Amino acid sequence: MDVLAEAEDHPDAAELHRRAEPRAPGLSLPTVYRTLSALEDQGVIQRHQFEGAPACFQRAETAHHDHMIDIGTGEAVEFRSDRIEEPQARIAAKPGYDIVHHRMELYVRKTRG
Structure with a gap:
């Protein structure tokens, strides 16, 4: 541990x-x-x-976060964005749900620098 x-x-x-x-x-x-x-x-x-x-x-x-996975290196980069989290909560709330858990994974390729 x-x-x-x-x-x-x-x-x-x-x-x-x-x-x-x-x-x-x-x-x-x-x-x-x-x-x-x-x-x-x-x-x-x-x-x-x-x-x-x-x-x-x-x-x-660890606090809730999502991941970007570099498909070239396999590195997982953590990120959090309220601009993503808030609409998800609204979408779930509309029919009467609370989000218990979710996961977002973005598979990315470095294009510069």
């Missing part, structure tokens, strides 16, 4: 294993998968499955 808490990116299980193994010599990849599954079931972490990439993880206590 410490390794994931320190992450500034969205590591997959293999990357978490690579980062954690020096701290816990002998740690197996299956143990990492089982731990991630248990933490996800408990709501401690969130799993993201971006198109064309293995599942990646982040702490659940």
Whole structure:
């Protein structure tokens, strides 16, 4: 959990294993998968499955945000926009709903700089 808490990116299980193994010599990849599954079931972490990439993880206590995924590098960039969130809430509210959870993923390609 410490390794994931320190992450500034969205590591997959293999990357978490690579980062954690020096701290816990002998740690197996299956143990990492089982731990991630248990933490996800408990709501401690969130799993993201971006198109064309293995599942990646982040702490659940982060504020709501959406993602842009660079299709060239696979990097996931977090963003939040009230100009996007507010219309979604209005659309859900019109027939009497509150948004419980949603996810927006923009797949992008760098065109300059």
